[in-house]
Amino acid sequence: MSDHTLDAAIALSPTGEHTSLGRTSPAYANMIGPFGGITAAQALNAVLQHPQLLGEPIALTVNFAAALADGEFEVTARPARTNRSTQHWIIEMRQGEGTVLTATAVTAVRRETWSPPDLPMPEVASAQDVPFPKGSGRVEWIKRYEMRFMEGGAPSNWDGSDLGHSRTRVWMRDNPPRALDFASLTSISDVFFPRIWLRRSRLVPIGTVSMTVYFHASAAELAAIGTGYLLGQAEAQGFHNGYLDQKAQLWSEAGKLVATAHQIMYYKE
Amino acid sequence: MSDHTLDAAIALSPTGEHTSLGRTSPAYANMIGPFGGITAAQALNAVLQHPQLLGEPIALTVNFAAALADGEFEVTARPARTNRSTQHWIIEMRQGEGTVLTATAVTAVRRETWSPPDLPMPEVASAQDVPFPKGSGRVEWIKRYEMRFMEGGAPSNWDGSDLGHSRTRVWMRDNPPRALDFASLTSISDVFFPRIWLRRSRLVPIGTVSMTVYFHASAAELAAIGTGYLLGQAEAQGFHNGYLDQKAQLWSEAGKLVATAHQIMYYKE
Numbered sequence: 006m007s008d009h010t011l012d013a014a015i016a017l018s019p020t021g022e023h024t025s026l027g028r029t030s031p032a033y034a035n036m037i038g039p040f041g042g043i044t045a046a047q048a049l050n051a052v053l054q055h056p057q058l059l060g061e062p063i064a065l066t067v068n069f070a071a072a073l074a075d076g077e078f079e080v081t082a083r084p085a086r087t088n089r090s091t092q093h094w095i096i097e098m099r100q101g102e103g104t105v106l107t108a109t110a111v112t113a114v115r116r117e118t119w120s121p122p123d124l125p126m127p128e129v130a131s132a133q134d135v136p137f138p139k140g141s142g143r144v145e146w147i148k149r150y151e152m153r154f155m156e157g158g159a160p161s162n163w164d165g166s167d168l169g170h171s172r173t174r175v176w177m178r179d180n181p182p183r184a185l186d187f188a189s190l191t192s193i194s195d196v197f198f199p200r201i202w203l204r205r206s207r208l209v210p211i212g213t214v215s216m217t218v219y220f221h222a223s224a225a226e227l228a229a230i231g232t233g234y235l236l237g238q239a240e241a242q243g244f245h246n247g248y249l250d251q252k253a254q255l256w257s258e259a260g261k262l263v264a265t266a267h268q269i270m271y272y273k274e
Numbered sequence: 275m276s277d278h279t280l281d282a283a284i285a286l287s288p289t290g291e292h293t294s295l296g297r298t299s300p301a302y303a304n305m306i307g308p309f310g311g312i313t314a315a316q317a318l319n320a321v322l323q324h325p326q327l328l329g330e331p332i333a334l335t336v337n338f339a340a341a342l343a344d345g346e347f348e349v350t351a352r353p354a355r356t357n358r359s360t361q362h363w364i365i366e367m368r369q370g371e372g373t374v375l376t377a378t379a380v381t382a383v384r385r386e387t388w389s390p391p392d393l394p395m396p397e398v399a400s401a402q403d404v405p406f407p408k409g410s411g412r413v414e415w416i417k418r419y420e421m422r423f424m425e426g427g428a429p430s431n432w433d434g435s436d437l438g439h440s441r442t443r444v445w446m447r448d449n450p451p452r453a454l455d456f457a458s459l460t461s462i463s464d465v466f467f468p469r470i471w472l473r474r475s476r477l478v479p480i481g482t483v484s485m486t487v488y489f490h491a492s493a494a495e496l497a498a499i500g501t502g503y504l505l506g507q508a509e510a511q512g513f514h515n516g517y518l519d520q521k522a523q524l525w526s527e528a529g530k531l532v533a534t535a536h537q538i539m540y541y542k543e
Contacts, residue, residue, distance in 0.1 A: 064337070064484040070355035091339075111337055117515055120513055242393045245490040265511050269333050
């Protein structure tokens, strides 16, 4: 383990066969409670460090049941079913008597198969040629990421005008850089700012309710990407009476699709 | 409740505060075990008929841990957290001592908000103008759906050629028709045949591992769609060492996006 801020943030201390203690990280603080991506990474980490783990993550769904209070939480990760090459996990995070997160994960031992490049990476400028905007972080966790926007950055005028679409394209990585792994990939899958802020040029109250990440790379493939950038693309599909969804894709600089992610988010007004 | 086959298939008998008994339906039999869509609808139904239910479904994730054996299963649906307007559910389905499905759901009381049409429905022929292919069902559950393919139907030549994409566009509804609700919408979100069969013109062994459905309509809006068709669009994003993902959108004939769905599927070879 490195001494990167992310590693400190996701560290868990085992307290029982399936339980561990963790702690929210001020370095990833959001407006209310921590950044959801780091909470998702903490939930996944309870699986990753479980002694009974089989294989590597294939799918993770986290449901944010309540904003975490600053401080300790308990996380339970239970292997509900272990097959020959797949394993199914139920995860729950609690503070005091209250459940603050529910989640499921699937891990698996992969085998080499036909694996074509299916979804080509958009043609964009290389990361080095896209400027890195300095010092605009409204909340602490933003400073933990380097984001170089090519399309759909935060509105410069919050004037309530309808952009008509909600697509973002951004080169991104941990700040300072850190070698990619499943935990950091999970967290960075949630960095896209709310699609409704982009679409409406308006800061309405929001909160992610559920997020799913599908992993399309092995631990070794992520390690090979190292501290390289990821191209993130995110876009809403539907906004309906208080809930919007977001689809996202993440590619390596070499054009390999490493993850697809989806989330549904609450919004007010 | 109607006497439609789907209603009989998803019927559950409560046996405790959070537990019910259900039974696999021969009408929805797949090659091994039942059609995953009907299993997902059964899992959701454990939430829908729970006396403590708050609101309507917003998000559902089901993980298929093992093929169900024909016969009875027990399903547990526990409200892990109930907030003012949202509720978080953990669901588990068992046969004997073994977990066959894990799931989470979020339900919520919606309020009217800004709700623009975000993702326009593709321009396609109307359902009545697209022929309904008769009697090609390889397995029983296929007969429970009317599917009128406009693009990406099952390959006519299973010759192993690479189609280069995996997109399907299909008008679909229950067969015989049944008024749309959350259970039937969940089930029909899984009818898209495996993207790898389409892409590779080849019947490789497959199985859905995890599926997520986001609902973009209320019970009243679904009821208003009634027995109308849904336009389903599905496409893979990545195929990598044994697992592929699929994104899908479902619109009403009037062009309203009613659900977005994603799944990750195991494949061999």
